[in-house]
Amino acid sequence: MKVGIIGASGFVGGELLRLLINHSQVELTIATSRTYKGQFLYKIHPNLKGFTDLKFSSFDNSKVLDNCDLVFTAAPHGSSFEFMNQLANTGVKIIDMSADYRLDNSLSYDKWYGFAHPYPDLLKKFTFGLPEINRESIKSSNYVSTPGCxxxxxxxxxxxxxxxxxxxxxxxxxxxxxxxxxxxxxxxxxxxxxxxxxxxxxxxxxxxxxxxxxxxxxxxxxxxxxxxxxxxxxxxxxxxxxxxxxxxxxxxxxxxxxxxxxxxxxxxxxxxxxxxxxxxxxxxxxxxxxxxxxxxxxxxxxxxxxxxxxxxxxxxNLIKGAAGTAIQNMNLMSNFEETESLWTPGIHPL
Ligand SMILES: NC(=O)c1ccc[n+]([C@@H]2O[C@H](COP(=O)([O-])OP(=O)(O)OC[C@H]3O[C@@H](n4cnc5c(N)ncnc54)[C@H](OP(=O)(O)O)[C@@H]3O)[C@@H](O)[C@H]2O)c1
Known part of the structure; x- marks a missing residue:
């Protein structure tokens, strides 16, 4: 499965990359960063040196359709509104990491985030991506929003x-x-x-x-x-x-x-x-x-x-609280083993 990441230079993006590199069913195709476009991923995530030749690119919606089956969006909350509607129009599956698609009721965004949600219809299409609670609905969803950590x-x-x-x-x-x-x-x-x-x-x-x-x-x-x-x-x-x-x-x-x-x-x-x-x-x-x-x-x-x-x-917070749960969601949405690329203990001692 071809997978892209929008916001790949951030902390969550880095952990998504690290975990997906070892996923047996995934080929990483796009990793975006506006700041670091053109640079090798390892320049920003030095732990990835030797694992991938991919470079950061800027987000280009026209490339998504040919190069991705699924896209993780790991940009700060509020910023996904710049690209999410366009991205959804490509028909790829989306797993969003921000808070922009987590609340069922669009009016709740006024109260909790201080703005009116610009895409209430798109919001309705997202499933709250907590596998331990919503496993079955995640399996049949094309748009999943990963919870806050x-x-x-x-x-x-x-x-x-x-x-x-x-x-x-x-x-x-x-x-x-x-x-x-x-x-x-x-x-x-x-x-x-x-x-x-x-x-x-x-x-x-x-x-x-x-x-x-x-x-x-x-x-x-x-x-x-x-x-x-x-x-x-x-x-x-x-x-x-x-x-x-x-x-x-x-x-x-x-x-x-x-x-x-x-x-x-x-x-x-x-x-x-x-x-x-x-x-x-x-x-x-x-x-x-x-x-x-x-x-x-x-x-x-x-x-x-x-x-x-x-x-x-x-x-x-960066794994179960973000990148790991997002990949768990991807595994469920794609009929892969739920634990694929995630079955590893923590580091001890640290
Ligand atoms: N950190 C956590 O523990 C955690 C846990 C759960 C959920 N989350 C959520 O996951 C998302 C990512 O978190 P993070 O901690 O990785 O954030 P981060 O370190 O600030 O990284 C944000 C990434 O998004 C890109 N970006 C910023 N503005 C953008 C825009 N307007 N359009 C496209 N890309 C943009 C940045 O790169 P460029 O500016 O170079 O494009 C960077 O790659 C956030 O929504 C956050 O709330 C974070």
Missing amino acids: TALTSILALAPLVNTNIIDNNDIIIDAKVGSSGAGVKPTIASHHANRYGVIRLYKPYAHRHTAEIDQELSKLSDTRVTASLSVHSVNLVRGILCTSYAHIKNAINEVDIWKNFRQFYSDSPFIRFIRDKKGLYRYPDPKILIGSNFCDIGFAYDKSASRLIVISSSD
């Missing part, structure tokens, strides 16, 4: 609980910690080493945009609407996300049943691992051992005295 890590922690009506849907608090690569390759004052190094910085106590995706997808799994509170912190990591979610248990339940619930819900999901150990360093999910892998690790602790379940979930 914090949204994905939160949804995976809470989905089995809202689905079985165990927790109070209006009393969910998610405390998220994210590494600096989550903000993309373009430097800002907040990402300047002097300002970013050593921080545990709460940058969004509430109303983080990923809350919209979390509420939307969890509500679909439940009888009643879910409203979660999400706080997001920048921490001193390059990559990795840790979400600690606090939920109020409605009726007393024992731990064995909670585990059963998780295992049942994810019985067909190769990239969900359950972390449960009474002793040792890695008793709970930890991004340190997930870097470079497509796993989302999930664990929990049950504070019976407070009727509170504390669910811990973790992923590599």
Whole structure:
């Protein structure tokens, strides 16, 4: 299958390239960057030296039809509006990484992103690309939108609980910690080493945009609407996300049943691992051992005295939180093995 990437010089683009190079069914044909067009990929992604002779090119819609069966779009949110309509007209399959096609209701973009969605009809054609929840609809979709990294890590922690009506849907608090690569390759004052190094910085106590995706997808799994509170912190990591979610248990339940619930819900999901150990360093999910892998690790602790379940979930924001899930979506859309090019453990120690 011939595959192109728009926005291939960014962090997510780089990881898409690295993973797709080893995909047995994929030939990389186009990798765009307006800044680096004409340069070899390895000039910007030095880890790829020796693996591909491809060069960055500028986006040319007329070349897409002949050279691509599927295109990943990994440009910053808002910028896809410049090319998505044109791209969709070529008839190629599309997997978008931005937030531009994640929300079902076009009017939600006014509230969460501050603009009216310019292509509400195209928006309706996109499937929310979280394989663990939407596997069957992804298989039959031509347009898939990959979730935000914090949204994905939160949804995976809470989905089995809202689905079985165990927790109070209006009393969910998610405390998220994210590494600096989550903000993309373009430097800002907040990402300047002097300002970013050593921080545990709460940058969004509430109303983080990923809350919209979390509420939307969890509500679909439940009888009643879910409203979660999400706080997001920048921490001193390059990559990795840790979400600690606090939920109020409605009726007393024992731990064995909670585990059963998780295992049942994810019985067909190769990239969900359950972390449960009474002793040792890695008793709970930890991004340190997930870097470079497509796993989302999930664990929990049950504070019976407070009727509170504390669910811990973790992923590599650039892999399970972006490029890995996007490739998992591609595998499903193309009838390839779901794990193709993704079945690898994280790096340890890092
Ligand atoms: N970083 C993460 O952890 C993460 C996780 C999940 C989802 N995402 C989403 O994935 C997308 C890519 O993220 P990223 O972190 O890789 O961003 P990034 O590092 O900033 O890279 C953005 C890429 O898009 C290109 N680009 C910028 N403006 C463009 C435009 N108007 N038209 C076409 N290409 C354009 C850039 O290259 P040129 O400017 O040279 O063209 C670059 O290759 C974003 O929408 C982001 O929200 C990111």
